[in-house]
Amino acid sequence: MKERLARLKAVRKLIKTYRIESQEALLGHLQKEGFMVTQATLSRDLKLLKVGKVSDGHNGYVYTLPGDDERQETERTYIHDFLRGYVSIDWAGNMVVIRTYSGHSDSVALAVDNLALEDVLGTISGRDNTVFVCLREGVTGDDFMRHMKECIPELED
Structure with missing residues (x-):
C-alpha cells in the first residue's frame, strides 16, 4: 500500500x-x-x-499533470456525487455495503473509486441502490470510515 x-x-x-x-x-x-x-x-x-x-x-x-485547481475541482465533484447519492454505510470484516438512493449506485461507486483510498481493493455497483466495497486484508470497516471522513468531512455517522 x-x-x-x-x-x-x-x-x-x-x-x-x-x-x-x-x-x-x-x-x-x-x-x-x-x-x-x-x-x-x-x-x-x-x-x-x-x-x-x-x-x-x-x-x-x-x-x-492536471493543475491543482482542476484536480481539486474533480475531487469535489466526486465528493458531491457521493454525498448526494449515499443513504447508509455498513460493514462486516473487510466488506462494506453502501446503500444509495435509487439510481445512484454507479455514481457513488465511481466516487469511491476516484477517491483512490489505499484501503479499497475495488467496488461493485449494484443494479440500482447498492455498492459493494472490498477492503484490503486487515482493513476494517472502522478504518474505511475513518479514511472516508478524512476525505469527506461532511460525511455523517
Missing part, C-alpha cells in the same frame, strides 16, 4: 522534472528510482493521476 503512494508521488515528480514522451521512458525513470512496475500498473497509475499528453510545440507530445 505504501509503495503505491510512494510510486504515485515519484510519477508526479518525474513528470514535473523531466520531458517524458512515453510510458517506456517513464518506466525507465521509475526503475532508476527503485520502482519495478509493469506497464499495466503504470497505465493504471497514469489514469488515476489523470495524466494527459500535450504537444511539446515541436514534433511530439509529453506527459503533463
